[in-house]
Amino acid sequence: IIIMPETVSVERRQILKSLGADVLLVDSMDTAILKTKEIIESSNAYTLNQFENPANPLAHELTTGPEILHDMNYNIDAFVAGVGTGGTVTGVGRVLKKALGKNIKIVAIEPKQSPTLSNGQKGKHKIQGIAPGFVPKILDLSIIDEIVQIDDEEALKFTQRLWKEGIFVGISSSANILGSLIVKEKYNLTRVVTILPDDGTKYISVVS
Structure with missing residues (x-):
């Protein structure tokens, strides 16, 4: 059983x-998380719970x-990643911080329309895959140096x-690429790394 927000693409x-x-x-x-808990409690079901499962960031570590x-x-100025479950930015961020210390910036990306990490607010947005509307338990905020907001319409364009x-x-x-460009220009950096976590197959009806 897959439980998802109704805003996901066809x-x-x-x-x-x-x-x-x-x-x-x-x-x-x-609601998806609450419904998942209901199903687990009432049937012989199991969830991997990627928002809380420590195996998620560990895989990236x-x-x-x-x-x-x-x-x-080992020559990196910044690492930029959107926060969905928080596994990528947490796992990669921990490794890079341990190796490079203050010489690297770890930057989290979230939609301008749902700035949960920045100020606790949540809203509807069009950047599917990030910003679930809450702060995931596995997200390690202590390693994040900056949060950059990306307008969802700009991400679509x-x-x-x-x-x-x-x-x-x-x-x-x-959104990750746009955030990387912002960070590069803001701090005049040379080597900014980001992740392209998804292809366009699932978004043709949304983007075209």
Whole structure:
């Protein structure tokens, strides 16, 4: 069973159904989590609970973070990543902070329309995959140096631009790139690393 906010794209629903999943749409991520708990309590079900599962950031500590350090030869000015579950920015951030200390900035990306990390507010936005409307338990705020807000309409327009250039990424990937450009220009940095966590397959009806 997959429980998701009703704002997700048609393609995302179709892909999951084609893989055999029962898709249940609800009004928000908060409701999705509550519904998941109800199902677990009333049936023989189990959830991986990626918002709280320590295996999530640990996977990035063991793989993604070391890979970035190796490929960049330890020469990184900033790491920029959107916060969905918080696993990527937490796991990678811990590795980079341990290796590079104050010489690297760890930057979190969130939608301007739902600045939960910045001031506790949440709202509807169009950058699917990030900003669930609450602060995930696995998110390590102590390693984050800055939070950058990206307007969701700008992220959509930038996604269209990237597609025309043959870079078929998802909306959250576009938000990460926009955030990286902001950080690069703000601090006059040279080597900024980000993650493109999704391709455009699930967003054709949303972006086109």
